[in-house]
Amino acid sequence: MLSLDGVVIRMHEMRVEMQMELKDKDMSGQSSATDTAEQGDKGKQLTFTGLVPFKDSLTLTQIYQFAGTKNDNGQRHIYRIGNDIARAMKIRQVKFSGRISAREHESQMAWIVSFSLREHHSVAEQREQREKQQSDSKLQSPKTDQTQFQQALAQSEEVNQ
Numbered sequence: 001m002l003s004l005d006g007v008v009i010r011m012h013e014m015r016v017e018m019q020m021e022l023k024d025k026d027m028s029g030q031s032s033a034t035d036t037a038e039q040g041d042k043g044k045q046l047t048f049t050g051l052v053p054f055k056d057s058l059t060l061t062q063i064y065q066f067a068g069t070k071n072d073n074g075q076r077h078i079y080r081i082g083n084d085i086a087r088a089m090k091i092r093q094v095k096f097s098g099r100i101s102a103r104e105h106e107s108q109m110a111w112i113v114s115f116s117l118r119e120h121h122s123v124a125e126q127r128e129q130r131e132k133q134q135s136d137s138k139l140q141s142p143k144t145d146q147t148q149f150q151q152a153l154a155q156s157e158e159v160n161q
Contacts, residue, residue: 002048003082004066004094010059011050011113016085020044043119044089045097046081051110052102060102060111067096067115078120093120 002009002016020043052059069077076095086094097118102111 001083004079006080006082007062007066009048009063009066010056011048011052012110014048014050016083017047017049018044018085018089019047044091045116045118046083046086046091046094047114047116049112049114051105051108052113053108053110055109060113063113063115064100067100079117081117091119094118095120 002011002014052063066077066079071077078093078095081091081094086092094117096115098116100113100115102113104110105112
């Protein structure tokens with residue numbers, strides 16, 4: 001089962017594939033070394049494939065409308081997802097990505113529909129933002145300590161005068 005913003009997308013024989021890209025860059029130059037530089041974990045991508053019967057053309061229309069929906073800034077709409085593999089991978093928000101296709105099935109009165117949803121605001125991205133905030137707060141804490149020290153010094157001078 002798949003739902004986007006609480007709306008169930010009904011496809012028969014639905015198959016889901018999850019992909020996650022782990023970016024790295026070869027650092028060996030011309031040697032045979034295996035050193036790499038990590039370039040972060042990218043968001044996960046879910047690819048859905050299934051059949052939509054000809055008599056249920058509203059489902060096909062709905063998928064294409066969801067894919068084309070944009071917000072006021074012209075960016076693709078971000079959907080809350082309901083799906084077992086998404087839940088298992090802790091994917092909560094997605095947006096349409098890549099290609100959407102619909103072609104007639106050879107022997108059934110149905111379309112074979114395929115589309116991809118890319119994770120938005122991934123767990124790796126959230127972790128990276130938290131680490132950045134923590135390092136920023138550590139850099140700012142000496143300033144706070146210094147300010148507090150200056151205030152205490154000024155107060156003690158006032159008392160001594």
